[in-house]
């Protein structure tokens with residue numbers, strides 16, 4: 299009988315952090331139900347660094363997701379315990395930190411800002427003072443060797459930032475500052491060169507040992523040096539367990555089964571040993587038989603180890619203890635975990651302020667957005683000032699006043715909507731990750747994100763509006779100036795809400811950027827400028843009442859033309875004597891200005907409500923039942 303590998307149990311007391319037994323996981327495919335995990339059992343302890351290895355399609359990611367409560371569908375059978383008890387969705391999600399394969403972080407934030415936001419949002423204020431949170435951030439940066447890049451931006455496709463290895467370490471740091479009991483990493487070495495990958499694993503090992511933190515990761519093709527860093531290996535083949543035990547004892551174990559190490563890298567050897575060879579039917583048959591024999595040997599070893607006379611001092615004894623637990627259908631538990639949106643640890647206002655600071659930093663660093671919008675508005679101010687320079691009270695001025703007001707309406711929508719849609723959509727993957735980790739309430743995110751845009755949009759617009767208003771000689775009257783400004787400010791507010799609503803109608807930016815201008819074009823059509831409001835067919839006439847352009851434009855033309863006395867030149871047979879005549883001809887003599895502004899405010903609020911609903915829906919976790 300082969301000796302059982304010794305345990306990592308000593309590191310973390312008598313109860314494993316996570317233990318699982320008899321896990322079967324089925325999913326629905328076109329060909330029917332497919333079993334992806336077959337009777338997997340095991341346990342991991344505090345202070346252990348555990349690697350899940352296997353060839354492509356062996357089930358590594360699936361096992362990791364099942365254990366972390368992240369599967370989004372399927373049927374799960376077996377038993378999973380966290381700290382010896384059934385996983386309570388709330389506390390399990392609080393104690394678990396998951397580092398995804400893709401490092402989804404905001405590119406314009408620095409390393410320190412990213413970690414600080416994570417600590418401020420995830421650590422409860424009731425338990426951690428501000429200074430303690432800062433200390434955690436400092437410690438994480440020091441331990442992950444990030445102090446020298448603390449002020450460097452994360453970077454992304456558009457702008458260079460920290461290196462790939464540093465970015466991965468920031469992702470790990472953002473998880474670590476939340477003080478988890480279980481750290482789970484999905485392929486942390488993917489996309490990294492071998493030295494960066496090794497450094498990530500070495501630092502993760504240090505964290506696990508220093509903090510007595512249970513760390514579980516999937517890894518594809520680690521180097522021999524990396525394999526030596528793991529405390530424990532879980533080796534899967536075709537969703538079945540081939541080995542689970544101390545990493546150092548894996549080679550002797552396989553050698554004992556008649557498979558001595560071939561080549562310099564044990565990881566490649568393990569993968570080759572457990573991979574089905576599809577090059578010919580004979581090779582397939584042979585490799586399937588070898589894998590099945592390995593699976594059977596390990597199952598037998600465990601069964602033997604579970605017998606009292608064999609179990610003393612053995613890690614497999616601990617694992618087979620888990621294997622002996624009776625399993626049941628735990629699909630409900632898996633679904634509850636996947637669907638749960640953990641309650642945020644801090645008050646709404648604290649969260650909103652942290653998010654507002656973060657969003658404001660990102661928005662102000664978006665130079666293209668700020669300078670683009672400001673330059674555009676300033677250019678339009680100069681351009682329109684030439685076109686509408688010092689309008690008189692003659693009949694030609696009627697068309698010019700109407701044109702200037704309509705242009706102001708359009709400028710409060712198009713240049714605002716498109717960039718905001720792009721910025722909000724670019725942040726959606728980070729939003730989804732942060733939401734699944736329960737970092738904050740969606741309402742706090744929504745309020746902070748919208749607030750961070752207002753100054754950037756309002757300041758240059760108001761400057762442009764003021765310039766055009768005075769240069770074009772609209773009615774010089776303080777009350778009229780502020781009424782016009784108020785009506786347009788409400789439209790700007792609505793435009794931001796509209797942009798948010800659009801940003802969540804689809805995942806695809808090309809879809810959104812096609813739909814949004816079309817809706818704005820419909821708004822234009824029903825604004826009352828392009829077509830006469832009264833002349834529109836009754837079937838469609840109602841549309842203007844849900845059209846922000848209509849109310850803004852109606853408010854502006856009434857404000858401008860009311861009380862205006864116009865001059866009739868000699869020889870002008872048909873002419874407007876007063877602004878009221880113009881309003882009557884245009885069909886804008888029915889709704890008072892205050893009603894138009896109030897209606898637009900209500901429509902704007904409606905956009906925000908729709909946007910918030912879509913935001914919740916778009917980022918909502920889902921579970922597909924078999």
Ligand SMILES: Nc1ncnc2c1ncn2[C@@H]1O[C@H](COP(=O)(O)OP(=O)(O)OP(=O)(O)O)[C@@H](O)[C@H]1O
Nearest residue numbers: 325326327334352353354355356357358359360361
């Ligand atoms: N929801 C699903 N529906 C259908 N098949 C699935 C589903 N999830 C996983 N699978 C299949 O289960 C097998 C294991 O997938 P998994 O992603 O866990 O493998 P892996 O070991 O992580 O592979 P890789 O290293 O290539 O990422 C694969 O064959 C995969 O196609």
